[in-house]
Amino acid sequence: MPALFTDRRQGVSLAPYDSFNLALHVGDHEESVRANRAVLTSQVGPIQYMNQVHGDAVTVVEHFSDSDPTCDALITTTRGIALAVMVADCIPLLLASKSVVAAVHVGRKGLHNDITTKVVAQMQDLGAKDIHATLGASICGRCYEVSQAIQDEVCATHPDAFSLTRELTPALDLPRALVAALVSMGISYEASSTCTLEDPLYFSYRRHNITGRNAGVIWL
Ligand SMILES: [Zn+2]
Secondary structure (H helix, E strand, C coil), X not given: CCEEECCCCCCCCCCCCXXXXXXXXXXXXXXXXXXXXHHHHHHHCCEECCECCCCCCEEECCCCCCCCCECCEEEECCCCCEEEEEECCCEEEEEEXXXXXXXXXXXXXXXXXXXXXXXXXHHHHCCCCCCEEEECCECCCCCCECCHHHHHHHHHHCHHXXXXXXXXXXXXXXXXXXXXXXXXXXXXXXXXXXXXXXXXXXXCCCCCCCCCCXXXXXXX
């Protein structure tokens, strides 16, 4: 299925949102974000964004809406509507099949609440077969330092998330844990090895908590 991931290049937003920021909620000038979004729309057609809240709500999109649904995953069976997930360190997960596609926001909470399992089940209910996953750039297991308590909590249900920083402090490897979950569901995948914190081409909340958002976009 057609899909793409954006990075910081070729937009009009000024620092600290420079330059291809796609998020309206982060303090950037609205007209800059609208201009950046228009560039993307010119490439892929109407794009449904969502109001992401680190929850596990999933919205099936049948018609494009100007008011973004509050959820952390979008699914569609409709041609002509692109789905976008916005991130700055979390994993932008795109799920493709011949007749159903989805865009999913997978951060620490999304991994913990198993939003991906819910999305896959809903896609299958809608007729999806042979789902293929693509993980865009996200923060890596050596950069995503967390408290011992949070590491313990996440690793209790997702042991593959266990990681340490270069300084050997507790960390989480969200991409590895998500890949393990996908494999356990029999889903094929490809995953970016780029770390958003280390690569300045990407917005990273851990690098600078006032920043823009990268996007993953998929459509039928
Ligand atoms: Zn890293």
